Structures are given as C-alpha cells and as structure tokens.
Amino acid sequence: MATHTASHDHSARQRLLRALHYAAVVLLIFLLLTPLIAFLFNAFSFRWFYPQLFPTELSLRAWQSIVAANSKVPEALWNSTILAVAVTFSSVVIGLPAARALGLYKFRGKRVIEFLIISPTIVPGIAVAMGLNINFIRWGLAGNLLGVGLVHLVPVMPYVVLTLAGVFANYDPDFEQQARSLGAGTLRTFWHVTLPAIFPGIVVASLFAYLISWSQYILTFLIGAGQVITMPVLLFSTASGSNNPLIAAMSLVFVAPSILILVLTARFLSGKSSAIGGFGQL
C-alpha cells in the first residue's frame, strides 16, 4: 500500500505498474474487439483490394441485397424470432414448476433429477438431433417450426430450470400462504405475489432461452431438413460463399438483437448466476 512516506523509487514503480496495467487492458479490449471491427469494415466495403488496410471504396450493396425483394433475410429473421419467442415462453412455462420443486423442497432422488436436467449441457447436440431426426420425419415434425422449436427446448431447459431454481432457493412461500388466507385465488396469488418475487430470475432465464434458440445452428439444420431457414442457417450457407460484404452485413443483422438484449438486461446478470453457462452454448 502506497503511503505518503513512500520513497521516490516506490512511487515511480507504482506509476510504471499502473501504466503497464493500462496498456494491458487496452490491448485486451483491442484484441477482443478487432473481430467485431472486421465485420464493420467488410460490411461497407467494395472492391477492397490487398494490401489496403482500410476499404477505400465504401458501398451499401450488401445492405441493399439484404432488403432486396428476393432476399431470404426477412424470412429468416421472422423464423428465428418466432422460434426464439416460442421457445423462451414455453421453456419458462415448462421449467417454472420444476424449478420451484428443486428450489424449495428436498426429496428422494433430487440429485439424480438435477443431474438429468443438466446433462444436455454436457452431451453434444448433434447426437440428440441425429437420433431424433428419423422419428421426427415419421411424426411429421421434421422440416417445420414446431419440430425445430421442440428440439431447441433440449439445450434451453437446463439453463431455464437452473436459473429459476436458484431464485426459488431464496424464496419464502409463506407469502403465498398469507395472500391465500386473505382470500386471493391461485392465479391472483401467482400474479401478485410469486411473479414479482421471481421476476429477475425470469428475465435472466428468458434472456438465455432466447440467446440459445436464436444462435442454434446444428439442431435447426438437422431437424429443419433445409425447410426451416433461420438466421444462423442462412448465414452458414452464405458463409460458404465468398461474398464477404454480404456475409459481414448478415452477421451484423444476426448479432445486433442479441447484443441489444444483453445491454438491456445486463443489470439482472451476474457472473455467479448458474445461467451464465448459457453463454458457452451459443
């Protein structure tokens, strides 16, 4: 700890350390941001010849082709949005009771149940999707939004249940009892007592459900069978081509909503939340 009696040498060393620390932070942020900057460069570039570092001719061509009449981007955005919203809503509805059971009660076999629920975070999605593919074709669930949405629930459920169970672990159900004894019905009790108490948890669970569904490529691809075009599916097929401005512009359209939603919900997030693991699944 630097005190006012510290020697001149000591404070010079402190200053040097501080400067080094700043340099390291700036370098770190620069390295993390350059791939994102590369998207901006590419998205507005036109005839960007080697070895120019910056594109000298700027163009909106890529953006025009995104909004053009024959563009598949609007359809993909629509499908991705429908899927993400439906998956988010149903995963929270499905996961809420389980989270309550896991957060509030002790019961026999609880650890096995918990292990079962988190196991989709460990086993790769391709194994699950390949196994489901044949049966989904038979049941008419392959190649449509319903089937794809159902499969999206698999990677989403662990994070929704874990997040909400964490909230219920610090929740006192006696308040519900009090509301009921004052004459509130089940629905009113849920709406006025339970929901406000667990709201931050629902926001975080929804954030991760949305992000995981929105970013899902391989499950959509294997179950959608080329019929369900979402943003990642469209981006992936565009990326196998060489139209860099279009690839970059499409990527930006794809990540913009996620970044926006993260910024809006950042205050509910903490690195200690078990939901944070969801970021590893995108």
Add this chain to the structure above:
Amino acid sequence: MKYHCQQGCGIAQAGRLGYYRVGIKRERTEAILTFWDRWRIPIMLAPTLAVIVFLFLGGLAYGALVSLGWQPIIGRTEISLRAYHSIMFSEQYAAVFWQGLALTIWVSVGSTVISAMLALATALLLRRTFFGKRLATFLYQLNLPVPHVVAAIGILFLFSQSGLLSRTGAQLGLFDFPRDFPVLVKDKFGIGMILSFVWKEVPFIGVIVLAVLQSLGVDYEDLARSLGANRWQRFLYVILPLVMPGLLSGSILVFAFTFGSYEVPAILGVRFPRMLTVTAVRFFQNPDLNARTEGMAISVIISIIVFFLVLGYMWLSRRTVRQD
C-alpha cells in the same frame, strides 16, 4: 424451524414436512396428506422431465440403436457393432476416425487450457480499480452473446491470408502477397478453430472468475500480505484456490462444448484431418441411409468420450478443490 403456523396451513406444512422426511410426528402428518401433497413434486417435475426424457434421452437412445445397425425403415433389424468396428478399424475409415479424434482432442483441450489461463489473467487485470473500469468490463463482455458461427467468420476476416492481420503486415512491409502470410485458418493443425474458441471463451470463463474475485474483496489478500506473503504467494495460495471452483466449472462447459461443436470446425476446418462432429454430420447427410449407422456411431463415441472425461474431471476436481 422456519414454519410456525399451528392450524389452517397445516396441509401445506404437512406436505412440506412429509417431503422433508422429518422424523417427528411422521405418522400424524402422513395421515392428512392429500393427493396433491403426495404427488405435488412429481407433477411439478413432470413437464421438464418429459422434455428431457422424450427428446434428450429418447434422441440419444434411438441414435444409439441406429448406431447398432437398427434401421427398420430400410429393413435392418439386426443389432451389431459392425459400424463401430468399421469406423475404428476398416482401411476406409480408420485414418479419418483416429486422426479426427486426435484433432478433436487437441483443439478442445488446447482451447480450454488457453482460454482458462487467459481468462484468469484478464479477470485479474480487470479486477483492480482503475479509471474506465466499467467501460472496459462492458467491452470485455461484448462478445458473450455473439454466436460461434459469427465468431468463426470474424476469425476468418482477421486471420485469413487476405485478412486484416495479413493486410497490416503488408502495410508494414512484411508481406507482398496474401500467400506470404502463414495459413492460420482452414489449417490442418486447427489453429483457426482454437483462435475462434479462445476469442469466444476467454470472456466467458473470465466473467465467472471476475464475479468470484469481486465477491471475495481484498480482505484475504490483505491478511496474507500482513503475514508477509509476496505478490506471487498471494496469487498461488490465496487467489488461485478461491477462484478454482469457478474456473473449473467454466472450463468443463467450454471443454464439453468445443468437443461436440459443429459450426466452428465446419467453417474453419480442412478436409483432412477433419473434426469428428463434421465427419459424423457428413455421414448422416449421405443419401445412402446405411451411412447413417456410421454417422451415429461417431456421434455416440463423441458423447461417450465427453461424458466420461467430464465425469472424471468433476470427480478429480471434487477431490482436490475445496467446494463452496
């Protein structure tokens, strides 16, 4: 005891006591258990378990059956390990499989170890108080919601032979042509894939470690300092043991994800050696339905390897690391 009510809320309380399996007055509480009290937990768990059992376990189990040669659609109902044998030992596929496995292990272990070390270093960097800390922490987390497909494309834009890095080198007079720049993406050592995973996962593990560090405060370190511990000793004996559980749990998720991920290898990989997931999907897409057996066998092998490595890792870390 948290619950004090004597009457009225007795049923709810009894239900709770019943599930807590508290020894006192067990018979009496059991007697007034209603249907709802008895079945409430199974009913609450049912929707989630239905998703897990039917979609997750069902998919896995059916996939495992297919890998054993069971495909009634094309009239195959005998069970055998033929596909596994063919994948691992036949002249046609053995090299593809073993080289793919080696590459997959190299890329996933490499990405995990590098990410964990850089995450710890960068979290320590961002933990100190400095002007602009909030902005730096915000920018540090900015790539968290970026999907891996996009991360792989970003690495392509940066590190390909005509990418930004190569252009920067050319401006500095290091290269004249794109071909002078080393092959760092779509390379056979998986460097591009590792770069892509590291870029994505450093902030991911870093945010977890940073949260632990911030909740610890500086008390432990001040104490160690007052006992004469130097900077290195404080790191090794105070900080490291405290952040280890967070670091390990983040690393497990990263390892499992990278081992089974498809997008990054498909965009940044080469034909040979090819990551196992990409090989599995290619088998699966083969119009000849017989090839699905091999594809499923590979994905079952991937799942088994990931599952047991993660279990072993958790068992090891539980034995050596203090759990919170």
